[in-house]
Amino acid sequence: xxxxxxxxxxxxxxxxxxxxxxxxxxxxxxxxxxxxxxxxxxxxxxxxxxxxxxxxxxxxxxxxxxxxxxxxxxxxxxxxxxxxxxxxxxxxxxxxxxxxxxxxxxxxxxxxxxxxxxxxxxxxxxxxxxxxxxxxxxxxxxxxxxxxxxxxxxxxxxxxxxxxxxxxxxxxxxxxxxxxxxxxxxxxxxxxxxxxxxxxxxxxxxxxxxxxxxxxxxxxxxxxxxxxxxxxxxxxxxxxxxxxxxxxxxxxxxxxxxxxxxxxxxxxxxxxxxxxxxxxxxxxxxxxxxxxxxxxxxxxxxxxxxxxxxxxxxxxxxxxxxxxxxxxxxxxx
Numbered sequence: 001x002x003x004x005x006x007x008x009x010x011x012x013x014x015x016x017x018x019x020x021x022x023x024x025x026x027x028x029x030x031x032x033x034x035x036x037x038x039x040x041x042x043x044x045x046x047x048x049x050x051x052x053x054x055x056x057x058x059x060x061x062x063x064x065x066x067x068x069x070x071x072x073x074x075x076x077x078x079x080x081x082x083x084x085x086x087x088x089x090x091x092x093x094x095x096x097x098x099x100x101x102x103x104x105x106x107x108x109x110x111x112x113x114x115x116x117x118x119x120x121x122x123x124x125x126x127x128x129x130x131x132x133x134x135x136x137x138x139x140x141x142x143x144x145x146x147x148x149x150x151x152x153x154x155x156x157x158x159x160x161x162x163x164x165x166x167x168x169x170x171x172x173x174x175x176x177x178x179x180x181x182x183x184x185x186x187x188x189x190x191x192x193x194x195x196x197x198x199x200x201x202x203x204x205x206x207x208x209x210x211x212x213x214x215x216x217x218x219x220x221x222x223x224x225x226x227x228x229x230x231x232x233x234x235x236x237x238x239x240x241x242x243x244x245x246x247x248x249x250x251x252x253x254x255x256x257x258x259x260x261x262x263x264x265x266x267x268x269x270x271x272x273x274x275x276x277x278x279x280x281x282x283x284x285x286x287x288x289x290x291x292x293x294x295x296x297x298x299x300x301x302x303x304x305x306x307x308x309x310x311x312x313x314x315x316x317x318x319x320x321x322x323x324x325x326x327x328x329x330x331x332x333x
Contacts, residue, residue, distance in 0.1 A: 041162060041164060041166055041167075041168060041183050041184075041185055041228050041229060041230050041231050041234055041265075042167075042168060042169045042170060042171060042173075042174060042175055042208065042228070042229050042231050042265040042266065043168065043169075043170055043171070043183070043185060043226075043227075043228055044170065044171055044223065044226070044227050044228075045170035045171050045172045045173075047225075047226060049168070049183075051226055052183040052184060052185050052226060052228065053181065053182065053183055055161075055183075055184040055185065055226060056105075056163055056182040056183050056184040057106075058161065058163075058184060058247075059161060059163035059184050059238065059240060059247070060103075060106035060107070060108075060144050060145075061075050061076040061077075061103075061106070061144055061145070061146060061147040061238070061249075062074070062075050062076075062106075062163040062164060062182065062184075062237055062238050063075075063076065063082070063101050063102050063103040063105070063106065063108070064101070064102040064105075064165045064180070064182070065082070065084055065088060065099060065100070065101050065102075065135075065236055066099070066100050066102065067091065067094060067098045067099045067100070068094075068098060070091075071165060071166075071179050071180065071233050072084060072085065072088035072165075072233065072234075072235045072236040072237075073163070073164035073165045073166065073233070073234055073235065073236045073237030073238075073253065074088070074101055074135070074236045074237070075147055075236075075237070075238040075249050075252075076101075076103065076108075076141055076144055076146045076147065077146050077147055077148075077149060077249065077283070077287070078146050078287055079140040079141050079142065079146060080111075080114075080136060080137040080138075080139065080140045080141070081134060081135070081136055081137065081146075081287050082101050082134070082135050082137065083132070083133075083134060083149075083236075083238075083249065083252060083276075083283065084132075084133055084134075084135065084235075084236030084252065085131050085132065085133060085235045085236040085252055085253065085254055085274070086118050086119055086122035086130065086131045086132055086133045087122075087124070087126075087131055087235060087254075088133065088235050088236040089116045089118055089133040089135060090118055090122065090124075090133070095113075096113035096114055096115050096116045096135065096136075097112050097113055097114070097138070098113070099112070099113035099116070099135060100112055100113070101113070101135065101137060103141060103143075103144050105182050106143075106144050107143050107144065108141050108143045108144040109139070109141060109142075109143070111137040111138065111139050111141060112137070112138045112139070113135045113136070113137060113138065114135075114136045114137060114138040115135070115136040115290055116133065116134070116135050116136075117133060117134040117135075117136070117286050117290070118133040119131075119132045119133060119279070119282060126254060126255045126272070127193075127198055127199055127203075128199075128200065128202070129193060129199070129200050129201075129202025129203045129274055129275065129278065130202070130274070131252070131254040131255075131274050132252050132274045132276075132279055133236075134283065134286055134287065136287075136290055147238065147240070147247065147248065147249045148246075148248045148249070149248065149249060149276055149280055149283055149284075150241065150243075150248040150249060150250040150276050150277050150280075151277055151280050152241075152243045152248075152250075152277060153277050154243075155189050155192070155204055155241060155250050155251070155275065155277070156189050156190070156191055156192055156204070157188070157189065157190075158188070158189055158241055159186055159187070159188050159224065159241075160186065160187055160188070160189055160206070160239045160240060160241050160250060160251065161184060161185075161186055161239070161240040161241070161247065162184060162185055162186070162187060162228055162230055162234070162237065162238070162239055162240070162253070163182065163183070163184040163237055163238055163240070164182070164183070164184075164230060164233065164234030164235075164236075164237030164238075164253060165179060165180055165181065165182055165183075165233055165234065165237070166179050166230060166231040166232050166233025166234030166235070166237070167179050167231040167232050167233050167234075167265075168181070168183060168231065169231070169264075169265065169266075170266075171208055171210055171227075171229075171266055171267035172266065172267065173266065174262070174264030174265055174266035174269075175231040175232060175264055175265045176264075179232070179233035180233075183228075184228070185226045185227065185228020185229075186224045186225075186226050186227065186228055187206040187207075187208070187224065187227060187228055187229065187271070188206060188219060188220075188224065189204050189205070189206055189251075190205055190206055190207060190217070190218040190219035191205050191218055191219070192204055192205065192275065193205065193272075201275065201278070202274060202275045202278045202279075203254070203272045203273070203274065203275065204239070204250075204251050204272065204273045204274075204275050205218065205270060205271070205272055206229070206270065206271045206273075207219070207229075207268065207269070207270045207271075208227065208228075208229035208265065208266070208267050208268060208269050208270075208271075209221050209222060209223045209224075209227055209267070210223065210267035210268065211223050212267075214268070215267040215268035216268075217259060217268065217270050229256065229265045229269055229271050230253045230256060230265070230271045230273075231256065231265040232256070232265075234253045235253050235254065235255075236252060236253060237252075237253045238251070238252065238253070239251030239252070239253065239273045239276075249276055250275070250276050250277065251273030251274060251275060251276055252273055252274040252276065253271070253273050254272050254273055254274050255271070255272045256269055256270065256271050256272075257269060257270035257271070257272065258270070
């Protein structure tokens with residue numbers, strides 16, 4: 001669909017905490033900065049927030065994933081399995097039982113982790129499309145019906161639904177409010193990473209259209225009725241499409257990007273999600289073959305631990321995969 005290769009976005013890393021302050025490690029073009037207290041995804045400035053919080057009920061399998069001090073999102077794909085981002089499960093020095101998956105907004109339960117499985121290709125590089133992980137739950141979810149995994153590879157050009165618990169704001173303000181409230185909205189998958197310099201087809205890209213051509217990184221500038229962009233805290237949440245048999249999970253929220261140097265999920269910013277159809281075999285094999293015993297090995301060698309002024313220990317990560325050639329991207333954790 002796209003003959004030319006798009007300029008490669010660059011990456012910024014942010015971690016969202018459930019406390020009064022948080023830290024971000026900004027890689028490539030950004031410097032170390034702090035964030036304000038962190039609800040989910042940025043929305044159109046001319047639409048009521050209640051439209052987005054109401055739409056969230058259409059995605060009951062998306063729940064809140066928390067561990068000490070942090071919040072992500074995740075999707076129930078089997079009665080005791082959730083799918084999320086690799087950077088939401090790779091914290092060192094913790095056990096799987098330190099993670100909790102909360103589906104109470106959908107009428108389900110709260111489940112503690114039993115085993116975590118981070119994709120073996122994930123080493124902290126958001127550009128390579130390996131930001132994906134599984135968490136086996138210690139108890140079964142018996143109320144909420146799991147989401148099927150997408151196997152269709154024709155995602156580009158289709159409208160997707162997104163749900164998560166990240167920060168919110170509008171396209172004019174960017175993300176400027178707290179995380180923890182579930183929202184959902186829509187966006188069009190403009191291209192995959194095979195047509196973006198420095199990426200591969202395991203990443204699906206969208207931009208936050210305002211109706212103005214100046215805010216359109218790729219595809220049409222036309223806004224959807226509930227146009228939406230994922231934001232920090234939405235990491236691991238689900239991208240969904242309907243290919244004729246109901247919603248299937250087609251992507252895992254991974255990062256956000258900008259072309260203006262300010263990665264705040266405002267109009268013109270970009271979102272990248274890990275393409276689930278690329279990992280169908282790994283997901284199926286892992287969930288079918290888990291022994292139910294040992295915890296997956298930690299990926300702690302590149303973790304950075306920082307102590308905030310509050311005296312609490314927080315963790316963030318920084319990795320520079322290469323020289324920046326475009327807008328900065330941000331993990332949406």
